Structures are given as C-alpha cells and as structure tokens.
Amino acid sequence: MTDYTAPTRDMKFVMQELLDLDAISGLPGFEEASPELVDAVLEEASKFAGGVLAPLNQSGDQAGVRWDDGAITMPAGFVEAYQQFVEGGWNGVQCDEAFGGQGLPELVATATQEMWQAANMSFALGPLLTAGAIEALHAHGSEAQQATYLHKLVSGEWSGTMNLTEPQAGSDLAAVRTRATPEGDHYLIQGQKIFITWGEHDCAENIIHLVLARTPDAPAGVKGISLFIVPKSLPDADGNPGEANDVRCVNTEHKIGIHASPTCTMSYGDNGGAIGYLVGEEGKGLMYMFTMMNEARHKVGVQGLAIADRAYQQARWYAAERIQGTPAGGDASKTVSILHHPDVKRMMLTMRAQIEAMRALAYSASWSMDLSRRHPDSEERRRQQARVDLLIPIVKGWCTEVGQELASLGVQVHGGMGYVEETGAGQHYRDARITTIYEGTTGIQANDLIGRKTYKDGGAAMHTLLAEMEGLASELEASADSGVKAIGEPLTAGINALREAAEYVVRTHGENPAATSAGAVPYLMMAGYVCGGALLGRSALVARAALDGGASETDFYQAKLVTARFYAQHILPKAVALLPAVLAGDDAVGAMSAEWL
Numbered sequence: 001m002t003d004y005t006a007p008t009r010d011m012k013f014v015m016q017e018l019l020d021l022d023a024i025s026g027l028p029g030f031e032e033a034s035p036e037l038v039d040a041v042l043e044e045a046s047k048f049a050g051g052v053l054a055p056l057n058q059s060g061d062q063a064g065v066r067w068d069d070g071a072i073t074m075p076a077g078f079v080e081a082y083q084q085f086v087e088g089g090w091n092g093v094q095c096d097e098a099f100g101g102q103g104l105p106e107l108v109a110t111a112t113q114e115m116w117q118a119a120n121m122s123f124a125l126g127p128l129l130t131a132g133a134i135e136a137l138h139a140h141g142s143e144a145q146q147a148t149y150l151h152k153l154v155s156g157e158w159s160g161t162m163n164l165t166e167p168q169a170g171s172d173l174a175a176v177r178t179r180a181t182p183e184g185d186h187y188l189i190q191g192q193k194i195f196i197t198w199g200e201h202d203c204a205e206n207i208i209h210l211v212l213a214r215t216p217d218a219p220a221g222v223k224g225i226s227l228f229i230v231p232k233s234l235p236d237a238d239g240n241p242g243e244a245n246d247v248r249c250v251n252t253e254h255k256i257g258i259h260a261s262p263t264c265t266m267s268y269g270d271n272g273g274a275i276g277y278l279v280g281e282e283g284k285g286l287m288y289m290f291t292m293m294n295e296a297r298h299k300v301g302v303q304g305l306a307i308a309d310r311a312y313q314q315a316r317w318y319a320a321e322r323i324q325g326t327p328a329g330g331d332a333s334k335t336v337s338i339l340h341h342p343d344v345k346r347m348m349l350t351m352r353a354q355i356e357a358m359r360a361l362a363y364s365a366s367w368s369m370d371l372s373r374r375h376p377d378s379e380e381r382r383r384q385q386a387r388v389d390l391l392i393p394i395v396k397g398w399c400t401e402v403g404q405e406l407a408s409l410g411v412q413v414h415g416g417m418g419y420v421e422e423t424g425a426g427q428h429y430r431d432a433r434i435t436t437i438y439e440g441t442t443g444i445q446a447n448d449l450i451g452r453k454t455y456k457d458g459g460a461a462m463h464t465l466l467a468e469m470e471g472l473a474s475e476l477e478a479s480a481d482s483g484v485k486a487i488g489e490p491l492t493a494g495i496n497a498l499r500e501a502a503e504y505v506v507r508t509h510g511e512n513p514a515a516t517s518a519g520a521v522p523y524l525m526m527a528g529y530v531c532g533g534a535l536l537g538r539s540a541l542v543a544r545a546a547l548d549g550g551a552s553e554t555d556f557y558q559a560k561l562v563t564a565r566f567y568a569q570h571i572l573p574k575a576v577a578l579l580p581a582v583l584a585g586d587d588a589v590g591a592m593s594a595e596w597l
Helices: 008-018 021-025 035-063 078-087 106-119 121-140 143-155 285-321 342-374 378-419 425-436 442-455 460-477 482-508 513-518 520-548 554-571 573-583 587-591
Strands: 066-068 071-073 158-163 179-183 186-197 206-214 225-231 233-235 241-244 247-252 263-268 274-278
Touching: 008 035, 008 106, 008 342, 008 520, 008 554, 021 342, 035 078, 035 106, 035 121, 035 425, 066 247, 071 247, 078 121, 106 121, 106 285, 106 342, 121 143, 121 158, 121 186, 121 206, 121 225, 121 285, 143 158, 143 206, 158 186, 158 285, 186 206, 186 225, 206 285, 225 233, 225 285, 285 342, 285 378, 285 425, 342 378, 342 520, 342 554, 378 425, 378 442, 378 460, 378 520, 442 460, 442 482, 442 513, 442 520, 460 482, 460 520, 482 513, 482 520, 482 554, 482 573, 513 520, 513 587, 520 554, 520 573, 554 573
Parallel strands: 158 206, 179 206
Antiparallel strands: 066 071, 179 186, 186 263, 186 274, 206 225, 225 274, 233 241, 247 263
C-alpha cells in the first residue's frame, strides 16, 4: 500500500480546537488566516501530497539518485513534481509577502510540511533546507543580498543548502577548516563539506549554498567561523543564473534510507576558489547559522511525526486487510482481520496515541513561534520565545526517537511481510532512522535542553510549563467523566517526576555537568512524554465538551477520549520510569573506563 491521505481532520482539530487559531489570526499581518482559508490550504496541500508526492515515494526509494561526473539526476517524476510544487506556491507558504511568499502563519506551514514529509520525505528534504536558508538570509542578510536571493528562494526557483560539517569535524564545528580569503567585494572559498542535503540536483535552476568558513586571521574555535553565500551559478546583472562558480559535487552518499534525497560531498575552490559573499559580520557565522539550524530542527521533529503517521496508515491498512485467526474470547469458528486482535490493537493504539501527541507538541511550538514574532506586547513575545526555545530540542529529539520506534512498530504489525521490501513498511523504518542523527543528534538536543534551556535560566521556562500542566491535571481530575478523570492521576505523576528531574538539573549541572549529561536523553524523553500527555489530556477535555455540546462527529470525539486514556495508561508511565536514570547521574557511566567498552 503506497497511498497517503493527509490527516486533515486531526490537523484542524489541533489548530482550531486544541490550540487557539483565533489568537494567531488576530496577530498583525495574519488577519486573513481564517479557519476557512486554513481549511482550503490544507485541502489543496492534501491533494498535492497524496496525488503527486506519495506515488513517487517508493519508486524514488528503489531508483535512488544518480551521480555522473559532478551532476546528479533525480529519480523519474521528481523534477516534474518539483516544478508543480513551485508553480503551486507551496515553497513560500510561511514566507514574507514582500519576497513573494504567502505570508501565512508558521502553524499553517507546519501542517503542510507534515504532509510533504509524510508523502515523500526524500522530496521534502529539499524545500526543508531551502526554508532554513530563507530564514537565515531574511534575518541576517544585507538588503542587497535579500534582493538578489530571497525572491528566487521563496518561489523555489532556486534551492538552498546548509554547509556545516567536514570530514574531520563531525558535530564539532569548532574544527571547521574551510578557508575564505578576501578578494575585492567577495571572498574565495576553498574546502570540502560533507553530508550536504540536496547539495546538487536537477530540480531547481540554481542552488544557493550557505557555507561556514574561516577567514585568514580568524581565531581558533567557533568565534572564528563566518557565514558565506556561495551560489552554484553566479547571478548575472539581471538576477538570472550566469557563470558557473567553482563548486562541485564530488560524491553522493549511499545511505540506509532517503535514497531519493541527494546527500552530497561538496568541494569548493578546486580551480582557485569559489566566489562567496559574507553574510553579516566576520566571526558570527555560527550564530547566524543557528537561525537556520533551529528552523531545521523543528522541521526534523515534524519529520519524526510525519514518517510515523505514514507508517501508521500503512500498518492500519494491512491490519484491516489481513484475515488471520479467531477473536480472543469470541466465536472460534469465525476468522477476523488482525486489527481485531488485542495485541495488534495495542500496537495500533501505541502508534496513534503518540502520533497525536507529537502532532500536538510540534504544532504547539509553531503556535508559540507565531506569537513570539508578531504579538504586539513585547513581554508576551519574550515569554513565547522562551517557550519556543524550550520546546525545540524536545520536538526534535522526542518526536524523532518516537517516530523511529513507531516506524519499527509498523513493520511489526505486518509480521513477516513487513520485512519484505515490496510492502513498503521497511522503507519508512529506513527513512526514519536518520532523523535522530542529522541537525544534531538526540544527545546534542538533550544537552541543549539541560544546559541552555533548563540550567541557564534556573529552570524558569520549564517551571512555567510545569505549572500550566499542573493546572490542566487538576482540571482533568475534577472532570465528571470517569474516563477523563482517569487521565489526571498519571499526568500528575509524570509532572511530579519531570519537576524533580528539572530541579536535579538546576541543582547539579553547574558543579557536575558530566552527571547531568549522562542522564540528558532520559530527561529529554521524560519531557516529551509528559508534554505529549498534557496535550492529549487537554484534547480529552475538548472532546468531552464537544460531545456534551451535541457535536455530530461522535466517533471522532469518542476516539479522542479513548486515545488520550490509552496514552495515560500505557505511555505516560514511561516518564516516571525514566526518573531514576536521570537522578543516577554518571554513577555507572563515570565509573566505566572508556578502555573497557
């Protein structure tokens, strides 16, 4: 089964019922983002994702990209799909209207991004990197640079990349060696970059590389890194691709998954130096690049959600079609689809509940992004930015770790057929594997969460979030609906465990960062499980109110109630179980010699 149907009803529920879409449409510049417009955007995006991108997913995986003497040919159908993507204006959904974008909220864009990633993750990686380049240039580029590049990047006529790491550097960007030598109004770039997503392809007419490099007198470490625009083809006087730059793709990686996404080794300056243009000031490149990286980290978290939902849809279809066995405790003479067996239902609910929690969490971060950028009150913008900063490592780390687990569970639902490539279940598992690695591994996200997002402010942002969740738990426990009430106690237990973990981080990190680092990933996962549980608890309250108000979609809202209860019973206990791992610090980790491993 290779079909994909975007879950637009649940997307609308999260945006319009769980979150407050009116609060976003009331922001300056977002007045036209009405529920009716949002519905129309989602429906059209759903048609494109399901009708154009999804049919290319499996064929693209099987064919892969083809490298030949520096040029890359995309799999059949990708170039045409990309042109349709550009013509539909999908590349600029959330981009500034001044540069040709649609100017819609990040919340709306996140829903469309989920569709692209679920339908065809390899394809969607190209626009994902372009979005990051747009964000970086919009925030830090000069007016001339914005005028030259942003219109074409926003439309998608040109694509963008992020060139960070090198063979010797890995995640340690302080070890970057690529050189940038001043020459007149530009620099000559020389060096090699690896793992460059969509570094070369034949979909867009030009590729704009954002490259980290060092100037001749730059100090060692991250303070010596600058950011440069290095076009594949230098724009001519009319702004069109002109002379070829000294940039070459020397290889494309053969990967476990995302076979239709070119992951390139890029060489700069083999023939004297690639022309590059400094963004902002020298020595501030890493700070500028973090604008792009944070944009990408949120979108990679959405990838975890998206690939899990794609795996869920396939597993649900297979489980409904596969007739095998008799129902537990039922008529022994009657065979049923495996979807009726309790353990398969448990697996499907495990997937569904966490997908809904991930969607709510990722969209919640987008909702706060919109408020942090456009709310008229500066204090509210500050508060929402603190929430965004706290949530991004959780969205990236937790959603990708859980997405990987759920893609694996999708294979399990298929049984032996899941291990056969032709069914397609294995592709989702393979594609999901990279999401916990690129744009900063889960360990990097977790250390960011403990150091910059919990310890640095004395736990203020985390405690604000915990207090909000405590109020929600009290509301759940006061519900007259026994099923809703039952969610409150497990949520309270998870909140208490996360609070204890956060207080341990604040108390310990300054004196013993090795201890908090050893338990950083368990801490991040705790935060994800609890935040997801709180959002599903809130969805149960919304569903109960809708049913009490006479809503016609009774099955939809009843399913919301059951899903939230399942999460509280089967998923939330993981948060409490992780607390000892956080509090253990580096007791055993520190005692283990690296030579013994």
